[in-house]
Every structure is written in structure tokens, then in C-alpha cells.
Amino acid sequence: MVHIGNDWDELLKDTFASENYQQLRQFLIREYSTHRVYPDMYDLFNALRYTSYADTRAVILGQDPYHQPGQAHGLCFSVRPGVAPPPSLVNMFKELRDDLGIDNLGKGGTLIPWAKSGVLLLNTVLTVREGEANSHRGKGWEQVTDDIIRLLDHREQPIVFLLWGANARAKQALITAPRHLVLTCAHPSPLSAYNGFFGSKPFSQTNRFLEEHGVTPIDWQIENRQA
Secondary structure (H helix, E strand, O other): OOOOOOOHHHHOHHHHHOHHHHHHHHHHHHHHHHOOEEOOHHHOOHHHHHOOOOOOOEEEEEOOOOOOOOOOOOOOOOOOOOOOOOHHHHHHHHHHHHHHOOOOOOOOOOOHHHHHOOEEEEEOOOOEEOOEOOOOOOOOHHHHHHHHHHHHHOOOOOOEEEEEOHHHHOOHHHOOOOOOEEEEEOOOOOOOHHHOOOOOOHHHHHHHHHHHOOOOOOOOOOOOOOO
């Protein structure tokens, strides 16, 4: 069964024991044996492995993993070391530079440092067939990630939820506790970034809120992993 290695194991034990997850698991066994699926099955729960429930200070909600070879590794928007950042991530780095003066451009696209700093980089669907965006939508992942969001909503310590684009904003109804901050705007994709993502200042807003509530702000720097 699923073993994450931190507090998520106990918190999600009912989710992973549910009939929904058992059906999802059987679907994934078939998919991985008959198609090329991303990410690698050992990377499925990297978002939870790198960012425990107790350590989560912010949540960036994505859609489904990158569906081209060598990119996805279980953290939304992030790519493996040595892989060029896709356009959406480049736009995130541009907004970060304009917002906080932190320039991650040219440093690769691996967001593990963000995850270790308390940013849960969660896709709403955790797997995808190669070359087929949204191909695993409606197969059961949504219930799993809804459970994760509900658990975070119940937490006493304030969290910032960053919901970019329509798919992420659809999860806003799950976040009901007034102690949390929900920031919504357009998706950073080149198709929509100029419709409200650029200039939204999500990174400074996140850190300002955390500091106001006595929580250590996020370190948005990433290491240079291109060398």
C-alpha cells in the first residue's frame, strides 16, 4: 500500500483504504502496464513526501502532470533537474522576479527547494498518459486531492492557498476556514498569464500574510541545478 513516510500516512489512511482509491489503484496498474504514464510510479506522492502536513505553509494547486518525457516528477509545475522550465513555470519565475526581486530564471525548473520550504506543490490529478493532457481526469484522483485540501482546511495554523486558473479555482469551495488566505488569479500559462497572473504578486502576498500571522515566510529561491 501507499507509504509516504510522514504525518500524511496516518491522515490519509481512510482515503487510501477507500473503495474509490482501490478502484483508482486497479486503473493505474492497468495504465502503467499498457501505456507510458507520468510521473514514474515511485514519484506519485512526492508532493506529500517533500512537504508534510505539519510543515505546509502554502499550497500551489496545479491540474495534472506534464505529459512530455522526462519532465514530471510529482510536484506541480516543477521539472526534473537539467530539464528546461516549461512556459508556465518561466512565467511564474518572471512574476516572482517582478514581485520580490528574486531571479530564478536560468537556474533550472526544479522546485524541490520550494517544497522543502513548506510549499505543497499539488496537482489535482496525479497521473497522465504521455501526450494526452487530462487523460486521467475523472478516474478517482480528484477525491484523493479533495481529501488533502479538506485536511489542510481543518488545520489550525493559517495556510495560503494559491489557486491559478479555472481548474484550481473550482477547489475553492473546499476551503472554508476564515483563518486561511485564498489567492486566485489566471493560470500562468502563456495563453492566460496576461489575463491577471502577471501583476498579481502572489509571492509577496503569501509571505506578508504568513509574517502577519507569526509564520516563517517562504524562501522562494531555488538552487542552480543546470550545472
